[in-house]
Every structure is written in structure tokens, then in C-alpha cells.
Amino acid sequence: RNAWHNAGLCSMSLEDYASALELFERAMSESATDEEHAMTRALLGQCLAKLGRWSDATEAFRLALATEGLPSRVRAEALVWDARGATVREDLKRAELRLAEAQALLLDTVRIRDQQGHELLAQSYFLRGEIFRSMALRMKMRLPQDRMERDLATRRELFRQAEDYYSIAIRVRHGLWSVRAGYGLGMMAEEFARDLQAAEVPEELDAESRELYFKELEPFVLGILAEARDYY
Numbered sequence: 001r002n003a004w005h006n007a008g009l010c011s012m013s014l015e016d017y018a019s020a021l022e023l024f025e026r027a028m029s030e031s032a033t034d035e036e037h038a039m040t041r042a043l044l045g046q047c048l049a050k051l052g053r054w055s056d057a058t059e060a061f062r063l064a065l066a067t068e069g070l071p072s073r074v075r076a077e078a079l080v081w082d083a084r085g086a087t088v089r090e091d092l093k094r095a096e097l098r099l100a101e102a103q104a105l106l107l108d109t110v111r112i113r114d115q116q117g118h119e120l121l122a123q124s125y126f127l128r129g130e131i132f133r134s135m136a137l138r139m140k141m142r143l144p145q146d147r148m149e150r151d152l153a154t155r156r157e158l159f160r161q162a163e164d165y166y167s168i169a170i171r172v173r174h175g176l177w178s179v180r181a182g183y184g185l186g187m188m189a190e191e192f193a194r195d196l197q198a199a200e201v202p203e204e205l206d207a208e209s210r211e212l213y214f215k216e217l218e219p220f221v222l223g224i225l226a227e228a229r230d231y232y
Helices: 002-013 017-029 034-050 054-065 072-088 092-109 119-137 145-172 177-198 207-231
Strands: none
Touching: 002 017, 002 034, 017 034, 034 054, 034 072, 054 072, 072 092, 072 119, 092 119, 119 145, 119 177, 145 177, 177 207
């Protein structure tokens, strides 16, 4: 059982996920403790996810997480991967809950001095930022004016939440996920500037009024784009 499991780890390191999946399945066929099975199943779930089989991966993570005594690190990793699967299915509420659970577990079990540069912690904050950014992008600013004001206020709040999580991910200072969080902040600012320019304009405005409208809007758009440039 250990030989199959460790061979699967080697194949994962070589990014040969199809072979790793087969090896983990062989390991699962051998007798082992519930904890050992769960650890192998969690890795099997990662391979399924890497192969794009998110439905099967979700089931693997569900079974692994249902096991008592799963090591904290393995549980947190399975929670993050399960959140990624929920995001693929656009079940953002489940994804957010899974990430919050993973972060609570990591913050409770990882010493403060070891949190700096911690990959899983940075990744979980980055993914929460991505969720709120995605929710913000779904908000379309449409007339009439009172509706547009509400939509704009909601979008700003979602952006603020995304910015908070991205910023925490940056402060963790991981070589990949912290940089991606900074990139996410820049993209989010660009998207906001783009959507401000594309927002509906009252049809009753004549050509001169429309020109004035966009002239008044331009400094705000340029300010947001300058912010995006600074993030990059």
C-alpha cells in the first residue's frame, strides 16, 4: 500500500496525473487504516481535478473530509481543492464556506512564524478574492438611475471585499499566490474602469450631452487605470 501511495506521489511531482491516479487507486485497494485511505483519497481527488474530472474529484474530497482523524494539513488542502471544484460549478457560496473553514483550520494549527510564505494560506485568500471579484463582475450597472446607484454601491462593496482578501494574500508573501493576488487587484481595477465606460447612458441625452458625460467620466476612469498600473 505504501509503495503504491509513494509511487503516486512521484507521478504527481512529475505532473503525470493519469499515472498518479492509477497508482493511488491501487493503493486504495490495499488494506489500510481509515486515515491512510482518506489521505490517499484526498490526493486521488487532486489528480481527478487536474484531469478536469471535477465531479469525481468533489466526491473524493467529500469522502476524505468525512473521515475522523485526518491530519490538519491534509484536511485544509482538501477543503481548498473542494472549494476550487465548487467554483468551477459556480457554487460560490459553498466555495466561500470551504475556504473560510480551511483558513480557520490553518490559522489555528500553523504557528504565526510559519504563516509567512505559507502556500496553502496564500492560495486560500487569493481564491476568496477571486470569488468576490467574480461576484462583482456579475453586477451590471443599468438604468434607471436609482438602480444604477444601488448596483454601483453593491459592486464597490464586493470589490472592497475582494481587495481585502487579495491584500492579505499579498502579505503572506508566497512566490506564486501573492503575485497572482497583486495581478488580480490590477485586473479588477481595469474591469471596473471598463464597465464604467460601458455603463448605460440615458437615451434622451443629445450628442452634446453625451460628449459632456464622457468628458466628465474620463478623470475617474483614468484614476482607476492609474491604480491598476500601480498594482501591476
